[in-house]
Amino acid sequence: MSLANRKTGYLSALAILLVSAWQSNAQAQSCQIEPLSELKKVGETRLSVWLWDVYDATLYTAEGNYPDGGRRALQLVYLRDIKAADLIETTEEEWQKQGIAIDQQAQQWLKQLTSIWPDVNEGDCLVLVEGEQGEAIFYNAEKRLGEIDSQRFTDDFLAIWLSEKSRFKEERQQLIGAQP
Structure with a gap:
């Protein structure tokens, strides 16, 4: 040549x-929505299941540490198209795997998510920002999508990524900024 x-x-x-x-x-x-500008990045990771990249996740807190006892936010940037119904089903499955009760209240929250979450396409983001009273406020890149006014929901939802029971151990460590 x-x-x-x-x-x-x-x-x-x-x-x-x-x-x-x-x-x-x-x-x-x-995906840089206004509420994220008030928070500091803790860590980030990419979730891949088998050979498929699913999303990039970034955790934010008030001080940039985890745990810090303050507000939290989780940003997910999707690397593939996923139907909202599949996201909701996976949320329920992850709760079950962690031993989180799927009681009547949890069923109500899952139903609420059907009217909050859109189908996502590659490059789309969903962001959960914990409000001042512990409520879960969901955004995409364009707008506020809705909220679930419950600290328990916020904690249970974030447990999918942040709990020591999370099935994605390595990704959890990266997300919470843990040193190897």
């Missing part, structure tokens, strides 16, 4: 990398 062809190949590869990085950055920036 001639020097000119190698240079052209390198420049093409560099251009592709720059465009990919710009697109990833644009997606991440599109």
Whole structure:
């Protein structure tokens, strides 16, 4: 291969990398909702199940530590298309795996989520921000989607990622900023 062809190949590869990085950055920036500006990043991780990347998760708290006893926020940027019904079903399954009771109240919350969460496409985000009274406020990149006014729901929902019972141990450690 001639020097000119190698240079052209390198420049093409560099251009592709720059465009990919710009697109990833644009997606991440599109999820910077106002309530997150009040919080500090604790950690981040990518959830992959078998060979599929599912989402990138970022945890925020008031002081940037976990636990810090203050408000928490969890941002999920999806790396694949997922129906809202599948997200809700997975929420229930993860609660069951952790021994969280699926009582009448939990069933009510799962039903509420059907009117709050949209189907997500690759690049979309969902953000849970814990309100001042412990309520769970959900956002996507464009708007506030709705809320569930319950500290128990907020704690149970975040337990999927933050509890020591989380089935994704390594990802949990990265998310809470734990040192290996």
